[in-house]
Each structure stands twice: as C-alpha cells, then as structure tokens.
Amino acid sequence: MEEAVGLLTGSAGTAAILAGGSDLLVRMKGGFTEPDLIVDIKSIDGIGEIRQTAEGFSIGAAVPCAMLGENEALKRAWPGVVEAARLIGSKQVQGRCTIVGNLCNASPAADSVPALVAAGARASIVGPAGRRTIAVEAVPTAPGKTSLAKGEIIDAILLDERPARSADAYLRFIPRTEMDIAVVSAGVSLTLDTAGTITAARVALGAVAPTVLLVEEAARILVGSKADEATLQKLEEACSAASRPIDDKRGTVAFRKQVAGVMARRAATIAYTRAGDR
Amino acid sequence: MVQVTLWGSLAATAGGKDKLEIEAKDIRELFRKLAEQYPAFEPFIDRGIAVAIDGVIYRDTWSKELPQDAEIFLLPRLAGG
Amino acid sequence: MAGVAVSTTINGDNVEYLCQPDETLLDVLRDRLGLTGAKEGCGTGDCGACSIILDDRLVCSCLVLGAEAQGRRVETVEGMAHGDKLHPLQQKFLEHAALQCGICTPGFLIAAKDLLARNPDPSEEEIRFGLAGNLCRCTGYDKIVRAVQDAASVMKGA
C-alpha cells in the first residue's frame, strides 16, 4: 500500500488506479485518458477481501461486485447495498467492477452510491499524510471529480453493524431490464421499533443532481410513521421536489423528477417490509 | 401492344404522362422505344429499372418477352437489407 | 512505454508473452496469440462478445489488461471442447440453431458455461438475466435460451 501511495504521489504525469478497470479501460479506449502510470492495486494485501469487524463490515477496494453477492452475512445485513452493487453492468462487468471504483468515478448515476449514502457508509482513505475516514457522500464533489488529494487511495468502504429491525433497499429506473445506466435511482435505509414505527431513516437519490442527493426532508417524513399510504405519498412528493435533474440522452427533467419519487416510494416499501421481517 | 405505366418519378421523364401504349415484344424493344421517344428516360435505364409484367416483378433482362396486351409497370430498382 | 513480460495459463497451457502496459487482454489473445475466438464488438464491456473466464470469474477481456493475466488462469472458447468432443453447450447450440451469423456465439458459450457452473438448473428467467451481458442481433435469443436449457438438462444427467 505504501508503495502504491508513493508511486501515485511521485508521478509527474497522469496516473490512474486500476482495480476492476471497467471504467478506466473504457476511458482509455475512447481516448479520454492516456495515463502515463497505471497502478494495479489488486495485489495489495487484504484489498480483495470483505472482512467482518467489530464495527461491521470492511469491503476492500479491489473486491469485485460479484463477491458482495456471494457474502451471506453482508447480504443479510445490507441487502440494499448488495443489490445496488450487483446492478452495475453485466455479469462480465460484475466480475471486475468495484464499489470504490464506482464511487471514485463520481458519476451522478452510479448505482452503488445512493445505496451506500443511504447506508451511511464511510470511505477509508490512505494517503501521503496518513489515514482518514470520511462519509461516502463527501467523496464525489461533481461529475467526474472527487475530494481525494494527490496520492490518496480509498482502500475500503466501511459499513456499520445493523441494529435489529433494520433494512435497506435500492431501486433504479432503466429503460431495458439490464445493461443500462440508472436514469434515476433511490436508496432507502430504515430502522423500526417493535411496533413497526420507523425510528431512523436515510433516503438518497441518484442521477437527479450533480452528485448523489441525501434527502433529509424525506427521512423526516418517514420517521415516526409506519410507511402508510399518506406518508409514502408525501415521501414521493418530497423526493420529486428535491430532485434537480437535467435533460440528457437518458431522460428528461420532468421524467426524472417524477420517477425519482416513484423509485423512492417503492424502495421505502421494500425496505420497510424487509425490516419488519427481521 | 402493351400498356405501360410509368410510376413514381419515372412519369416526369415522359413529360408527366404516366400511361403509354407501346408496341414491343420484349423488354429490350420496350426500353429502346421509350428512350427514342423520351430521351430523359435513358439515365433511369442506366440506373436500373424493375419491370412488373402482369403483376410479377422482373429485373431488366432484355430478352424477357412481353405478352400481347400485357400490363407493364416500370418501377425503380429497389434497395433491400 | 516498455513492454511487460507475462506468464499465464490459457486453456490449461502455460503461455508467456510480452505486451504493452495499456494493451487489453483481448488484443493480446487475438493479435499476439492468434486466439481469435473472442471477438471485439464494442471494446467497452457492453456486448460480451469478448467474454472469457479469468480465475473462475466471467469477464470481458476488453476490460482486462494483458498485464493483469500474470499468474492467473484464462479460459476461452477455444478451450471448451475436449479434443474432437464438443462441450454440451456447443453441441446444443448447433442442434438448436442458436446462432445465425455466429459472431456473438463464443461469448454466449463462455457466459453460459459460467452460468451453468454457478447454477446447474437455471429457470428461463435466470438464463435470460444471466446472459443479459451478451448481445445477439440475429436470433431474438429464443433459440439461445432453449439451447442453454437443453444443455443444462444434458449436463445434469451426465
């Protein structure tokens, strides 16, 4: 790890970190980037593993997304994060892509990011100045841009242990059934009390702003409710209102605003059912 | 004698007339007479023409015989995928 | 850039090659090693025609660098048959006419092999989603799905 940080810090030209390569190689193919240095981090000790820690889970930066779906404990604790990670690309891409790569690519439409933000995940960063940990939503700052300093590498994503009656869910809208980038997406994480009342909630929306939106108003609406129809209607409206999307080749402003609410409502319903089942 | 209908853009080459009666025993004679009467027709022959004889579409094979009183449609050579 | 020396295993054989650091494994297979079974349909991981299995994981070889194959195991369509005996998937693709132009076929065969290794008894829906990373423009997928279903039942019986 020190060697990788040293290489990246010392490089004079453009340097790129290679983990899964499913974004980097596409950018290289398209001529959008011609790195002078490519640092393959997959051989760094432990970076290809999912570890259960005292606090929860540590998902190494080189763990391909397919591995998340093969980890039963993680699936049980964070089903929404796992389903989001497993929606990135095809089976072929799943065998390569990583959630850290998805995060650092800083696309507003990244699938795993709204789920990670809703989950309150943190990024563990190693750099020339040592180690630091920040909330995942603080990593992307604009499309294609991150808050990472030169030489810094995210070595893992950290997820908490789950309290009882907690669950998350992620839904996205795509025109096909597979192989698309999210037109809009929503991640919802909930904790219920024994009576089924929501005591904690986080709602994040993707592809409706330059970076993933954490919609606090939506969380406030959910907390104290039992995800009844009136609450879900308010949630839907709040999420549509919070969305600040653009028109582009994948969708229109009107479509994104409207469907963001629909996705949030449906994800909340799934998360609520899941949380009640445990 | 055969009844010839010039279709689509071909009609313009015959001064807007889209129906002609021509004495021709085969496609070669038909084309020759059309080109004599309507010089603007010739480039279309070079481009390729489809000839429908009593409903069946043929290419421009010169020796194809035209039955007496046949209904002939001249269509542009088609493009396919 | 200086070349990278790579030692790897391809379809069970030890192979050594020299490649550029930014050269994809697909280009190495096709242009340096003469293994043209994997095809480049897009070069961006969107069509699956270059599918291979790398250390038991299905990947697009256009999204892997040649240098990354160092010390790993690569399986391509050229390694599916045993001598003159076709893999059941290959046989069933032939019998069901699961190919028309055939350009996507190597990728489908490799992806289907990986699918059946993980799930020997897939439902139609599981096959369809399992093969969603492979584009076919000729068949409408109908006969491909049937061939995989048939191969799965043959392989279970074997």
Next chain:
Amino acid sequence: MGFDPRYLERNFTSVGTRPVRPDGLDKVTGRARYGADFNMAGQLVGAILRSPHAHARIRNIDTSKAEKLAGVKAVVTSADLPDLTDGNAEMYAILDNCMARGKALYDGHAVAAVAAIDARTARKALKLIEIDYEVLPHVTDVDEAMKPTAPVLHETVFTEGVEPTPDKPSNVAKRTQYGHGDIEAGFGQADFIVERSFKTEQTHQGYIEPHACVANANSDGTADLWVCTQGHFVYRQHCAELLGLEVSKLRVTSSEIGGGFGGKTHVWAEPVALALSRKAGRPVKLVMTRDEVFRASGPTSATSIDVKIGARKDGTITAATATLRYSCGPWYGMWAELGAMTSFACYNLENVKTVGYEVLVNRPKVAAYRAPSAPMAAFAVESVIDELAKKLEMDAVEFRIRNAAREGTRSSYGPVYGPIGIGPTLEAAKNHPHMKAPLGKNQGRGMACGFWFNFGGQTCTDINIGPDGSVSLAVGTMDVGGSRASLSMVAAEELGIPYENVKAVVADTSSLGYNDMTDGSRGTFSTSLATISAARNAIQVLRERAAQTWDIPVEDVAWEKGHAVAKGEKYGNLPSLSLKEIAAKAGNTGGPIAGHSELVADGAGVSFATHICDIEVDPQTGATKVLRYTVVQDAGKAVHPTYVEGQYQGGAAQGIGWALNEEYIYGTDGRLQNAGFLDYRIPVCSDLPMIDTQILEIPNPNHPYGVRGVGETSIVPPLAAIANAVSNAAGVRMTHIPMSPPRILAAIKGEQAG
C-alpha cells in the same frame, strides 16, 4: 423456373428437414474467421480521422506532421481518391461518404486516414493531422431540414419529381407519388375518417461485428481484399470503380459476416484501406471501432409521416393517403419512395395516394436496413387502421381481413397481385390462441400486418462432383444466417443424395461469375434457383456419362434417387449406376463432372406477415414489458424451417428494439450523443420473451419448390403491433417511436391532464 405442382405431392427428402448447418462447428469452436480475424504478413494498421462537426467546409488539411511521425507509412485524403465516378450520382455519394471532399457533412464523416506499423502509432498520427474547418450551420431533423430557412447541404440539389423544377436549391432531393383512384371522391364516401401524424427516430442495424477488412494493393494494378460484406462482388465493383482498378484484377474474399441487415451492402472504408495499401506498398488492416460504426455507417431513416384513412360504416376502406418524409443523410436516396410504395401494400384499396419526400440532413448516409423504409410506414398506417377499427367498433383483425389485398388486387404501388399470403396470415392470427389469451391490469394487445417485396437478381452457382461422389457447391451469395445449409439441402434434393455429401462454400470473386449481394431476402430464393439449375445441368452430364458407360442413347437414361437408370424393357438387366459409381469413372468418360448456372432470378414473390404482441405498461414510470409475441408469416416453402423461424424471431426482436428504445440522439451541436451499445439500447436477453412463430406455406408460383424470401418482412409489423399494444395498455395513442419510458409517461400524463 415456375412452381412445379408435383412438389406438393412429392415427399421431399432434404428440403423441409432441420440438419445442423455446415459452418456451425467452426462457429461454436471459435475457429470461424470474421472480418477482423484475418491477418497478412507485414500488414499495417489503418485508422480514420473523422469530422467532429456536423457541417463544415474543409479549408485545408495539413498532413505533414503525421507523415513525419516514425512508423507512419501512408496518409491519405480525398486527393488520393480522385473522382472517377463519371456522373454516376450513386457512386459519387459512396465516394464522398468514404472520404469528405471539400465539406464534412456529418459528425463522423471521414476526412483523412493513416496507415502505421501499429495501432498506437496510427492513433497518434491522427492527432497530428491539422484540419482547418469553417463550421457551417447544420440541420439534423427531417422536418426542420424541409423548411425554407434550413441550412442547405448542397447548392446543387433542386427537388426532382416536381414540375416545374424549383429554381432554389433545398434539402428535398426528390418527390415521388404512388397510387390510383380518386382520393377526394373516396373520402367523400367515408363515414369515418382518422388522420394523424407520426414520427420515428433513426435506428442502426446494430450488427455486432464492426466493419473490417484487410486490403493489399500492388503496384501492378492487382489487389486483394478480405472483408466482411453482404456482397463481395458488389464490393469488388465499388472498389474497382472508385480506385480505377480492373474488376477482374481485384480479388475479394468474403469473411464470415457478423451481421449486416443491409448495413454491409455498400463500401464504407474498404476503398480507403486499398488507397492506404497502394500508397504504403504494404497490406493494411482497417477495423472500425463501435463508435465509428454508429457515427459513420448505415443507419436507417428518421421519418415524419402523415396518414389519413376513411371507411364506410360497413368497414370498407374508401380512401387512404400518406405523406412520408424520410431522412437520407447527406445524399439522395430512395428511402421515402420505398415507404410510399409499401405503406398500403397490405390492402385492397380503390382510392389510394402516397407521396414521399427524400430529405437531406447532416447525419450519416442512410443504408438499407431489413425491408428498408417499410417498418416506419407500416407503423403509421397500421396505427391509423387500429384507430379506425375502434371508431367503427369493429374487431381490429376483422377490419383488416375485410380490406386485405388478395389475388387480383391492384397493389398500392401499381402492379396487380398474384397469389399472396396476407389473407391467410390474418386468418391464422385470428385463430391463434394468443388472440384469445386473457390480459391483466395495465396490459394491452396489439397486432399489425407488414409487407415486403423480396428480390431475385443475378446469381451464379457451380456444382462440382468429386471422384468419390461427394459434391462441392460453390455459391456467390454471402451466407448471413444459414444459407449454406439450405442450399446444400437443395443440391442434395435435386441430385438425390444425402445432405451430408454436399459441402457448400462461398467462393471468392475470382472463382465464380458475378452475383448480386445477399439483400432483399434473395439469398435462399435466388441461389436455390441457381443451385437447382446447376444440379440439373450436372444431372444431364451424369446421364450422358452413364449412357456412355452402358453404350446406350442418353435419352434412355433417367435420373432417379441419386442413380442413373436405364429406361425401357430392353435394358431390363442393367443395374442402376449411382452418382458415386459414375463419378469414379469420370476420367474415362470425358473428365470432371460439373454443373454450372448463370441466371437472373426473377419472380421472388411478395411476402406478408401478421404479428401479435402483448405489452404491460407501468403507468407510474412508462416502463414496458413485452409479455408475449407471435409471428405469422408466409415462407412459400420453408427449406430449413429452423432457420426460417430464426429469421422471423430475429426480425421481430429488432423491431421490438426499434419500437421501444433504439434511437440516434443528436445534441444541438449536431453531434451524435449515444454512439455505443450502452446508450444505443438494443434488446438484451432479459428484455424479451420467447417469440412464437407460425410458418405458412403458400407456394411462390415462380420457384419449383414454391420458395419465397423470408429475411426481411418480419421487421415490418413490430413497430405498429407494439404501438397498438402500448396504446391499448396505456389508454393513449402513441405516435412517436421509439416509445421510450419518458415518451410513454409524458403521453399518459398528457392524457390525464386532458
């Protein structure tokens, strides 16, 4: 060769069976060689520089820096491809498309090319070519391009087909008109009239294999080209004409083809590869990237269509009109004309009129795409037919059956139909269980008909009989989806031998006479005619050799089930001679035994299909799901039914993609925004259900077995069938294709808002 009714009684031995295709083994083992799988010793890598502008004058091209880069062996521009087209507008358009001459006419238009020792050097060299562009105003939308204020692509284009010819240049290259009867009077008799406007966006054939070739041009005027193409003889002709080569000195070998669907019917980069090779004195391999395939090779037209149909209360259509505007890219085409010819071809109409406008826009040159132009016209017409049926309170199938064309109907494009299959496909659809299956909430059923002409054309085929009695069949039509199997079956059928004894190959251009390309659904129709003819010629030789062996007159020798048989009581003791026995003695009886044929296959026989589909619409997101899909189509006679089904299914799948998600998306800057499979969304496996097929066999009177082409018609009905299903499910008429979720949701919201 006319249909031989005896075949109806006859039991075919090969035709109609489902053997494994001869090229299958190579394709499942990865050994089959496609365009990019071929290499020559010492080959260079070619790459093309493309315009980033939709419309720009090229003031100057400076290639000096690129030429000086180490490893660069040739740089070419339009100056290296002088205009040899001699006034042939179609060839000039192809030349201008291969390499821009003075003006770049679309985003992706080739402006220069290099050949270098490797790909990296070639890419670097492209960046060193300096082009001085004067960016011009552009237009990419078909309706916008027709406006008098639109930027004009060519000052030399004055609308053809209008009297008098306009004195101002415009983007409307041509107007065409088809039809018969009295439209005004017809609408006067109508009790109900439906009139609507429709739009369809541009789509790409989407073949998975990018264009690829290896070119080797020698200084003595000879050249070789290895290429993926639907017609290697046509590519030879194009390349020879554009480069000033003698046709017979250019040998073109077709590789296996990874899909074409019309997109590989004329040259794109092949002349450039030859020009590079000629300049460099070395072979050059040129392979397009996927981005180049989308930006610079053959999409279909974007369209804008108005349709008006009137009917009496009893369900008889009294009049129908359509105005069709089709984009052609920057050069003249016949795309609107094909739309005008096909739009009402399914119906028996007394009064019909269609008008087509060929419209030039700053988009890539339009190429044929499977039944070119017919799907969009069918979408517009079949949508209005459905709406009219509703107004009449008639069942949509019954309404179509009542008005369907039949033998003796004057078609909307002119000629009178012989025996045709539209009625039977409609009856089959009406009686299909799919029509009666229950539908759930938010689900809708739609159906539609489609028509395509089908072609014949020039065809040359050889049959050579080996000394051991095995047979080689050399054809000149590219095998795009199993024709080597079907043609081997036909050869086996005629010769009376097992299918396994025939080996079919696609011969190169130096080994066989000229063949038109595999387009217009002509492959199996035309080449089976030529194969039957060649086989019968070979049988004539076999009979002569048997006669010689027996020393009897050839008239007394018949050919039965693969054997020469002496006819007549006086030869009662002569055992028959098998093909194998005759072949073994060929050296003693006159040398090699072969059968050849050169012909123009005519009378391909028009083709009709009816499709049924069920769609579920999510009213909150506009998402669609195809629940069930059925294709009913007339094949005349299905030679290899499995591959006929494959054609039906494949065409339907392409139509589904077109209907729901595929489209070229241009920015206001005139640049294509989705030149890749990520955002140009062709259907994936999980998008589709199984696609049911029903093959009808209404013999084509112009083929001995009754065969009709089957390749294209299956893409004609889906746009309309799906639009009708979505409209029924969502409760709002969809008029813009593709019916992507944002368009469906906007339509639903619009309807709710009133």
